[in-house]
Amino acid sequence: MSSETVVDCHRVGKAFQLYLHRNDQLKQTLFGRWRKFYHEHWVLRDVTFKVERGERVGIIGRNGAGKTTLLQIICGITRPSVGEVAIKGRVAPILALGSGFDHELTGRENALIGGAILGVKRKLIEERLHLVEAFADIGEFFYQPLKMYSTGMAARLAFAVCAYADADILIVDEALSVGDAQFQAKCDDFIQEFAKRGTILVVSHDLHMLSHLCDRVVWIEDGRVREIGPAHEIIEDYRDVIEGRAPKPRAVSA
Structure with missing residues (x-):
């Protein structure tokens, strides 16, 4: 593993706007320059850590802790309210x-569209379509509209696209649980490889999986x-x- 930083989160915070009354969002649009019509709900506060190239880092915490x-934010799907995230490589x-x-x-x-969004050239995506189709293993549904898919079938397709995107950094949420046992095993094999x-x-x-897969773990609590x-x-x-025992004291280091 090299010492090159590929994910750098520095004092990241995220607040969502909560509107208590039906018309408050419209008021914010019209008069927000002079007054706030919402309450801030901070999901993340002052999150700082780095991930080095080749590292395998897990993120744990209770439901609602801010992990997803x-x-x-790291993937660029949403922007932090404060702080900065620097990424080096294809995600x-x-x-x-x-x-x-x-x-x-x-x-x-x-x-094709998913591959393009991930930064893969169209020619390369087209060359790998048969591999994506085989990995997804959804049969003729590969050529049918997604509105005919089950949640598990859409998950198979999404994972297959990511599997052949030549990424440098793989970001995985617990969404993999939607697949059947055979699909989960295929995903686990891919992640291990x-x-x-x-x-x-x-x-x-899955703490057992994280303990075997990851070098380090970041524990998020209340954001x-x-x-x-x-x-x-x-x-x-x-x-x-989580089992009600007092943990050993540990020093926090980024």
């Missing part, structure tokens, strides 16, 4: 699988970094907390 929002984001697809287009057409050559940032509640460190240490502390 953090991944969305393949496996987040909320299939959510960005056009349901009126076929699986094949969505694979990718870990030998690329950088991985993964959110998961803040609680601990960063070796996977086995942080996971042990996290287990202690």
Whole structure:
């Protein structure tokens, strides 16, 4: 593993605007220059850490801790309210699988568009379409509109597109749980193989998987970094907390 930083989050924070009354959003649009008609809900505050090239980093925390929002910021899907994120390399984001697809287009057409969004040249995407089709393993549905797909079929297609995008950094959310056992096994095999050559940032509640896959783990609690460190240490502390035991003191380091 090199010492080159490929993901650098510096004091990242994210606030969402909460409107309490039906017309407050319209008022904000018209009169927001002079007054705020919303309340800020901070999902992330002062999140700082780095990921080096070739590292495998897990992100853990309870539901609602801000993990998925953090991944969305790193992928560029949403912008931080404060702070900065610097990325070096091509990112393949496996987040909320299939959510960005056009349901009126076929699986094949969505694979072409998805590859282009990930920065793959069209000629290369076309050359790899048969590999994407084989990996997705959805049969003739590959040539049918996505509105005919189940959630699991859309997930297969989205993962297949990312698998052949020549990414440097793989960003994985726990959305993989939508697939069947055979699909999950194929995804796990791909992730294990990718870990030998690329950088991985993964959110998961599967602590056993994270302890075997990851070098380090970032523990997010109430939108803040609680601990960063070796996977086995942080996971042990996290287990202690969720099971009601006092964790060993750990120093936070980015």
